[in-house]
Amino acid sequence: MKKATTHISQNEGLIFEKSSPGKRGYKLPPLDVPAVTAAKALGNAARADLGNMPEVSEIEIIRHFTRISTWNYGVDTGMYPLGSCTMKYNARVNEAAARIEGLANAHPYQPERLSQGALRVMKTLADCLLDITGQDAITLQPAAGAHGEMTGILLIRAYLQSKGNPRKKILIPDSAHGTNPATAAICGYAVENLKSNAGGMVDVPSLVAQMNEDVAGLMLTNPNTLGIFEQEIHKIADILHAKGGLLYMDGANMNALVGKTRPGDFGVDVMHLNLHKTFSTPHGGGGPGSGPVACKKHLEPFLPAPLVVEKKDGTLGFDYDRPRSIGRVRAWYGNFGMHVRALAYILANGPDGLRMTTEDAVLNANYIRKQLEGVYELPYSTPSMHEVVFSDRKQTAKGLKTGDIAKRLIDYGFHPYTVSFPLIVHGALMIEPTESESKEELDLFVDAMRDIARECEKDPDLILSAPHTTRLSRLDEVQAARKPILRWKPTSKGAAE
Amino acid sequence: MAYPKELKYTKEHEWVRVEDATGDIGTIGITDHAQQALGDIVFVELPKPGADITAGKSFGTVESVKAVSELYAPVSGSVTAVNEELNTTPEKINREPHTAWMLKVKIKDKGELASLLSAGDYEKFVAEEGK
Numbered sequence: 001m002k003k004a005t006t007h008i009s010q011n012e013g014l015i016f017e018k019s020s021p022g023k024r025g026y027k028l029p030p031l032d033v034p035a036v037t038a039a040k041a042l043g044n045a046a047r048a049d050l051g052n053m054p055e056v057s058e059i060e061i062i063r064h065f066t067r068i069s070t071w072n073y074g075v076d077t078g079m080y081p082l083g084s085c086t087m088k089y090n091a092r093v094n095e096a097a098a099r100i101e102g103l104a105n106a107h108p109y110q111p112e113r114l115s116q117g118a119l120r121v122m123k124t125l126a127d128c129l130l131d132i133t134g135q136d137a138i139t140l141q142p143a144a145g146a147h148g149e150m151t152g153i154l155l156i157r158a159y160l161q162s163k164g165n166p167r168k169k170i171l172i173p174d175s176a177h178g179t180n181p182a183t184a185a186i187c188g189y190a191v192e193n194l195k196s197n198a199g200g201m202v203d204v205p206s207l208v209a210q211m212n213e214d215v216a217g218l219m220l221t222n223p224n225t226l227g228i229f230e231q232e233i234h235k236i237a238d239i240l241h242a243k244g245g246l247l248y249m250d251g252a253n254m255n256a257l258v259g260k261t262r263p264g265d266f267g268v269d270v271m272h273l274n275l276h277k278t279f280s281t282p283h284g285g286g287g288p289g290s291g292p293v294a295c296k297k298h299l300e301p302f303l304p305a306p307l308v309v310e311k312k313d314g315t316l317g318f319d320y321d322r323p324r325s326i327g328r329v330r331a332w333y334g335n336f337g338m339h340v341r342a343l344a345y346i347l348a349n350g351p352d353g354l355r356m357t358t359e360d361a362v363l364n365a366n367y368i369r370k371q372l373e374g375v376y377e378l379p380y381s382t383p384s385m386h387e388v389v390f391s392d393r394k395q396t397a398k399g400l401k402t403g404d405i406a407k408r409l410i411d412y413g414f415h416p417y418t419v420s421f422p423l424i425v426h427g428a429l430m431i432e433p434t435e436s437e438s439k440e441e442l443d444l445f446v447d448a449m450r451d452i453a454r455e456c457e458k459d460p461d462l463i464l465s466a467p468h469t470t471r472l473s474r475l476d477e478v479q480a481a482r483k484p485i486l487r488w489k490p491t492s493k494g495a496a497e
Numbered sequence: 498m499a500y501p502k503e504l505k506y507t508k509e510h511e512w513v514r515v516e517d518a519t520g521d522i523g524t525i526g527i528t529d530h531a532q533q534a535l536g537d538i539v540f541v542e543l544p545k546p547g548a549d550i551t552a553g554k555s556f557g558t559v560e561s562v563k564a565v566s567e568l569y570a571p572v573s574g575s576v577t578a579v580n581e582e583l584n585t586t587p588e589k590i591n592r593e594p595h596t597a598w599m600l601k602v603k604i605k606d607k608g609e610l611a612s613l614l615s616a617g618d619y620e621k622f623v624a625e626e627g628k
Binding site: 178420477478481 | 537539540560562563564587588
């Protein structure tokens, strides 16, 4: 095992369990103001009994939280090949930009003339994203990807409604992210499944057969969740447009396209971007995310208000006068802190840098594909873009599944890949390295995956009982789902009071 | 596990059993292949008695540790009974897929049964799909 593991095996209890009566983590100076009794000041709201508040010393608190922080795994501790999530490096320059005082302390009620810098950030980001996507108009409001999807489908609904009929159905490929059918249903559409062909792409004859005047649109991820570029995307767009439907693109996998090709040029009417994937803003652990929605001219009137616009005198302001808008989708102007970070990323890379990022992301995925082909089964031979999907078929012969292999990968010091998705692959291992990883880190990952494949042959029990180096070993996921324990309960009366 | 001959099967991996003398009532569940593909089942969402279901359309969902999947009705009809036991013990579907039933329905059109697969044909279909 070449790589040191990141997990520290420590038996750390809950802070409540450390409590003992009378311990304190603070010391106050003598009272130098008149004393006030709580009951007198607060009436019934005063509490003498604080319930389960832990009583611990300062060093105990510090050690407790420092220890549990070491059980974490993030992109700053190692490769995070969680396919479809694009867990790339969150550059420190983004954080420096987001902490510039005038941006960090800006207030949404600040007058426009005092917010020109913040407005310029939003306008420049919007212009860059339009350039990257080949679209005509954009809203930065949506808070994350699925929220962007909902905004996009509401735009489609509003547009079709304005033509007299919002239609009934949305077509969704069987390889799609689960959020796509959920979005369509939330927006009042019936979902119709579209099957994939042997190459892992949309089956065009099925699309032709299923497309009719009841279909509002198709929600397509490109490259799709198999990491495969939809090679007939033009034809797909034409089939939809010929019957008055619209093409929505889930931009989750834009990391494979930036600087290379533009959805607006291959027939996409509306799409979302995940700034927390493609544009390097923090992902996971609360983010927050950001899911701008870009669209073609015909959908622009329906975009949420307000939009940032340039006024005649050259200053920037908010345009609220949008009578056909679907309305606000979020308070204020979206997750502005993420707009700053994404813009910092775009400007730091520049057009050539962004293009190279895409090339490196695709190169890294294909390096892993080449190194692991034959060790794990490759269900689709169509060329990969930014991620590669293997199947666990070779390993299931020994009774080992993708989830077991993923658990063992933790022992080697890596975050697991995406397990069992997309569903059209038997026991999927979905691996997305991103451009952030060096060849050295990729080689460590490849070594780990090869070692695990050997272990599957020789010592299946080692895999079935993994992980071994984490604080807790294999958890009972089934029981956790069937009979979840959702809150801590004191074990003794003493601990409770 | 062998697929019982007295059941009729769908390509979406549900089964239906018609057992009473009149042939009016169908009992519905999911196949052994379905439960294997899903993995450990943790939750089943079913319609209430009195609800109408339509052949080929979704009548509920089944959730495993892996995914949530739609359940498709093998025949049209109105629900006369729901297996409440599955609320607390969904693992019964994993253990005995061909006896752990989900719904009983009053069949609307017995003609629909003719388009379903026999045990032999279903077994062939599953083998073909797995290739």
